[in-house]
Amino acid sequence: MYQFLICTALCIHLTFAFPWVADLPGIDTSILNAKTSPRAHRKRQSNNAGSLENCPVNANHPGAAPYNPDYPYSGAAFPIPGSGIGGYEVPAPGDEAHYFTPPGEDDIRGPCPGMNTAANHNFLSHDGITNMAELMDAQQNLYNLGYDLALIIAVRAIATAGDVTTTKLSIGCDATPRTSIDPTGLLGDEQGLDGHNKFEGDTSLTRTDYFFRGDDFSFNTTLWEEFVQYAQQYGGGQFNRDTITAYRSQRYDESLNTNPNFYFGPKSLLLYGAASFIYQVFPGSNHAPDLDTISTFFGAEYDDDTDTWTHVPERLPSNWTNRATAYTVPEVAGEIFDTFGSNPKPIGGNAGVGNFLAIDSIGGIVNGSLPSNETQADFVCLLYQILTENIPGEVSNEPELPLNALTFIISQINPAFANSGCPLKIA
Numbered sequence: 001m002y003q004f005l006i007c008t009a010l011c012i013h014l015t016f017a018f019p020w021v022a023d024l025p026g027i028d029t030s031i032l033n034a035k036t037s038p039r040a041h042r043k044r045q046s047n048n049a050g051s052l053e054n055c056p057v058n059a060n061h062p063g064a065a066p067y068n069p070d071y072p073y074s075g076a077a078f079p080i081p082g083s084g085i086g087g088y089e090v091p092a093p094g095d096e097a098h099y100f101t102p103p104g105e106d107d108i109r110g111p112c113p114g115m116n117t118a119a120n121h122n123f124l125s126h127d128g129i130t131n132m133a134e135l136m137d138a139q140q141n142l143y144n145l146g147y148d149l150a151l152i153i154a155v156r157a158i159a160t161a162g163d164v165t166t167t168k169l170s171i172g173c174d175a176t177p178r179t180s181i182d183p184t185g186l187l188g189d190e191q192g193l194d195g196h197n198k199f200e201g202d203t204s205l206t207r208t209d210y211f212f213r214g215d216d217f218s219f220n221t222t223l224w225e226e227f228v229q230y231a232q233q234y235g236g237g238q239f240n241r242d243t244i245t246a247y248r249s250q251r252y253d254e255s256l257n258t259n260p261n262f263y264f265g266p267k268s269l270l271l272y273g274a275a276s277f278i279y280q281v282f283p284g285s286n287h288a289p290d291l292d293t294i295s296t297f298f299g300a301e302y303d304d305d306t307d308t309w310t311h312v313p314e315r316l317p318s319n320w321t322n323r324a325t326a327y328t329v330p331e332v333a334g335e336i337f338d339t340f341g342s343n344p345k346p347i348g349g350n351a352g353v354g355n356f357l358a359i360d361s362i363g364g365i366v367n368g369s370l371p372s373n374e375t376q377a378d379f380v381c382l383l384y385q386i387l388t389e390n391i392p393g394e395v396s397n398e399p400e401l402p403l404n405a406l407t408f409i410i411s412q413i414n415p416a417f418a419n420s421g422c423p424l425k426i427a
């Protein structure tokens with residue numbers, strides 16, 4: 001009874017900041033450490049760097065370079081899956097349609113180096129407005145991601161930041177009139193990959209937290225320099241698993257300690273998955289995750305004269321061959337397990353600096369530690385749970401995903417988990 005009363009008091013604070021938390025199954029509210037009464041911090045997305053008003057418009061929407069049987073790569077042509085066989089040089093010599101083409105000022109680019117590079121090589125439409133088919137084929141043919149992994153990323157992105165009917169998605173700012181089934185936008189904003197707490201989140205490796213400038217997508221050279229130092233210190237100059245583990249942990253701590261709106265929800269575990277691409281996908285089969293290779297993908301260029309880094313368009317390293325074997329869901333789950341698990345962090349958010357509110361018992365994560373019996377296989381199911389959970393990402397009144405978006409996610413990704421042994425939801 002006594003415990004119940006304590007929980008009631010704390011839960012009022014908790015639900016004030018995270019109104020949806022009370023409804024989550026299995027939430028252990030006993031570990032809350034709210035020190036003061038939190039206030040809701042809702043920031044509007046409009047009129048910020050990634051908003052519709054600031055989003056460039058290119059009247060020319062070329063679409064991805066069409067499938068060419070002379071240069072099939074893994075042969076993915078949605079809905080036809082690729083072979084999963086890689087080791088291809090990309091772009092293949094002679095495949096001019098996929099040669100590097102820098103973006104013009106009317107082209108949209110965003111927070112993902114993988115997508116920006118793909119658009120700069122016409123694996124996605126060069127204007128930055130893409131769709132399900134392009135995302136599926138680019139991820140397989142260019143990067144040799146497995147069909148299942150490509151599917152869950154594309155589906156999650158379209159459902160949260162694009163349009164489930166047209167399947168269109170902006171890889172950067174809000175381009176609702178060009179992505180939505182309803183160009184007037186009455187059905188709601190489609191914020192694109194820049195949309196904060198949709199897919200993008202705090203603690204990015206090379207992007208500033210949304211709170212500080214309303215720009216969560218531009219490359220930040222200061223963060224990049226820090227990342228390079230971490231590679232020297234923890235990876236012997238390589239952007240390998242040890243570097244990512246250490247730097248992700250540091251980025252979490254920095255956000256926790258400086259960002260009053262810091263939010264690191266269950267979905268933020270996916271950022272560890274994205275970070276694993278740096279050492280699992282960017283090296284392909286004939287490069288190392290070294291400074292040359294990784295800076296080329298991130299568009300970081302060093303100027304010897306001024307001794308500074310600047311940002312240039314992201315591109316593929318020359319003479320680059322993609323991964324020999326497809327990168328799959330169990331592998332990425334294993335990487336999240338390793339990198340997060342070596343340095344686990346509490347899940348939750350700040351209601352002001354110094355006032356962290358934990359949300360626990362997500363996949364057994366309690367107070368920022370994993371149960372000792374947690375396995376890599378458990379993480380595959382955790383990944384499924386995170387992808388299909390309808391947890392709005394903001395510390396306040398962000399509406400839930402609309403039912404059609406959630407139905408889209410569950411129905412589309414269930415096949416990717418059919419053999420996982422995880423309990424699946426019904427769409």
Ligand code: HEM
Nearest residue numbers: 111112114154157193199200201204205206207274277281
């Ligand atoms: C449909 C496919 C994809 C979508 C929609 C997507 C979207 C995103 C988004 C929104 C972020 C920002 C997350 C954050 O807040 O830090 C991100 C980060 C990242 N993505 Fe992607 N991504 C996709 C596929 C890929 C692929 C195939 C690669 C690599 C080949 C890749 C590499 C990365 C990396 C390295 C980051 C971390 C950047 C940073 O933290 O500074 N992504 N992605």
Ligand SMILES: *[C@@H]1O[C@H](CO)[C@@H](O)[C@H](O)[C@H]1NC(C)=O
Nearest residue numbers: 208212213220221222223254
């Ligand atoms: C880049 O990141 C640094 C370190 O977090 C920060 O101090 C700076 O304000 C950021 N710059 C921009 C333009 O966001």
Ligand SMILES: *[C@@H]1O[C@H](CO)[C@@H](O)[C@H](O)[C@H]1NC(C)=O
Nearest residue numbers: 089285286287318319320321
């Ligand atoms: C390209 O990479 C291959 C190994 O995949 C190597 O044998 C060859 O020398 C490289 N060519 C150039 C021009 O760097």
Ligand SMILES: *[C@@H]1O[C@H](CO)[C@@H](O)[C@H](O)[C@H]1NC(C)=O
Nearest residue numbers: 028030031032033366367368
């Ligand atoms: C979590 O941490 C809090 C504060 O340090 C502590 O009071 C609580 O007992 C911990 N809970 C568990 C389950 O370890």
Ligand SMILES: *[C@@H]1O[C@H](CO)[C@@H](O)[C@H](O)[C@H]1NC(C)=O
Nearest residue numbers: 364371372373374375377378
């Ligand atoms: C791990 O241990 C916890 C309690 O310590 C238990 O509830 C859970 O079922 C165990 N999980 C597995 C997969 O054995």
